[in-house]
Amino acid sequence: MTDTRISSVRPRAASPAARAVRPGARERGTRLLAAVFLAPTVVGIVIFTVVPIVGSVVLSLFHWNVIDSPGFAGTANYREVFGDTTVLVSFRNTLVFMVFAVAAQLLIALALALTLNGRMPTWLRSVFRSAFFFPLVLSAASISVVMKYLFNQDFGVVNWLIGLFGIAPVPWLTSEHGAMATVVIVYVWQQFGFSFLLFVGGLNNIPKEIHEAAALDGATGPRKHLAITLPLLSPTLLVASVVGIINALQVFEQPYVLTDGGPGDSTRTVVMVIYEKAFEQLRFGEASAVGVLLFVLIMAVTALQFRLSRRFVHYQ
Numbered sequence: 258m259t260d261t262r263i264s265s266v267r268p269r270a271a272s273p274a275a276r277a278v279r280p281g282a283r284e285r286g287t288r289l290l291a292a293v294f295l296a297p298t299v300v301g302i303v304i305f306t307v308v309p310i311v312g313s314v315v316l317s318l319f320h321w322n323v324i325d326s327p328g329f330a331g332t333a334n335y336r337e338v339f340g341d342t343t344v345l346v347s348f349r350n351t352l353v354f355m356v357f358a359v360a361a362q363l364l365i366a367l368a369l370a371l372t373l374n375g376r377m378p379t380w381l382r383s384v385f386r387s388a389f390f391f392p393l394v395l396s397a398a399s400i401s402v403v404m405k406y407l408f409n410q411d412f413g414v415v416n417w418l419i420g421l422f423g424i425a426p427v428p429w430l431t432s433e434h435g436a437m438a439t440v441v442i443v444y445v446w447q448q449f450g451f452s453f454l455l456f457v458g459g460l461n462n463i464p465k466e467i468h469e470a471a472a473l474d475g476a477t478g479p480r481k482h483l484a485i486t487l488p489l490l491s492p493t494l495l496v497a498s499v500v501g502i503i504n505a506l507q508v509f510e511q512p513y514v515l516t517d518g519g520p521g522d523s524t525r526t527v528v529m530v531i532y533e534k535a536f537e538q539l540r541f542g543e544a545s546a547v548g549v550l551l552f553v554l555i556m557a558v559t560a561l562q563f564r565l566s567r568r569f570v571h572y573q
Contacts, residue, residue, distance in 0.1 A: 351505075359501040362445045362452055366452035400443065503559065506554065508528065531548050
């Protein structure tokens with residue numbers, strides 16, 4: 258008869274990896290991981306955005322031509338800027354350009370997005386999307402060079418085409434109103450693709466059930482878009498308008514290449530004035546002062562947009 262010995266088995270200690278992580282340690286680990294992933298972005302923003310802004314504000318208080326040592330000027334640069342007719346005209350031109358360019362950009366992009374959102378083969382919709390977005394990836398300077406030849410009064414293709422209908426050649430680039438209109442046309446042609454893609458994405462996010470219910474209630478065509486599509490698309494409209502206005506206020510390549518700010522100062526923009534004062538006249542203090550004023554203008558317009566958006570933006 259075999260004696261069976263019953264030995265008490267002592268539980269083995271859990272390994273460190275199997276131990277439960279305390280909530281506090283888990284939270285600290287999550288914060289550390291988030292900080293590691295955010296660090297490159299934060300460092301990039303500080304180096305390439307915050308530091309240049311602070312540097313421009315400081316430089317606007319000095320007279321500096323790169324050759325001589327900077328001399329403190331206080332608010333003298335700002336007084337000179339406000340007394341400079343060219344600077345004031347450039348701000349007026351920029352605001353006028355912004356109004357027409359952004360309005361045309363949003364209207365064209367919205368109309369094309371609504372058209373492509375209708376019944377259309379998928380492959381054809383993809384072709385149109387790519388075609389409308391393609392100008393945005395091209396260099397604004399290269400596009401402006403080509404457009405300068407197309408809109409030439411003497412041998413441009415545009416005047417040749419309208420001449421087929423008996424229309425006299427139009428001074429697109431040599432008259433004040435024609436030059437501004439040409440700059441707006443070239444800018445909108447290149448930029449509307451971004452707003453177009455935003456609107457396409459916004460329209461795809463609107464539930465189809467809402468349109469079906471509206472159709473049952475008798476809402477069709479323009480009435481459906483005004484009463485349903487636009488209110489539901491208002492957050493996308495806000496984003497497109499904010500980005501469009503910020504970009505339009507910083508326009509430079511199109512007027513610089515197409516008209517060089519002319520005729521006269523009719524198409525001279527704020528960024529062109531900053532470039533001329535800094536790199537042609539070596540008046541970096543005044544250029545920085547103009548840049549600071551443009552920054553304040555952009556911030557004020559953006560704040561006004563978000564303020565007014567409370568009345569017309571509807572979130573689902």
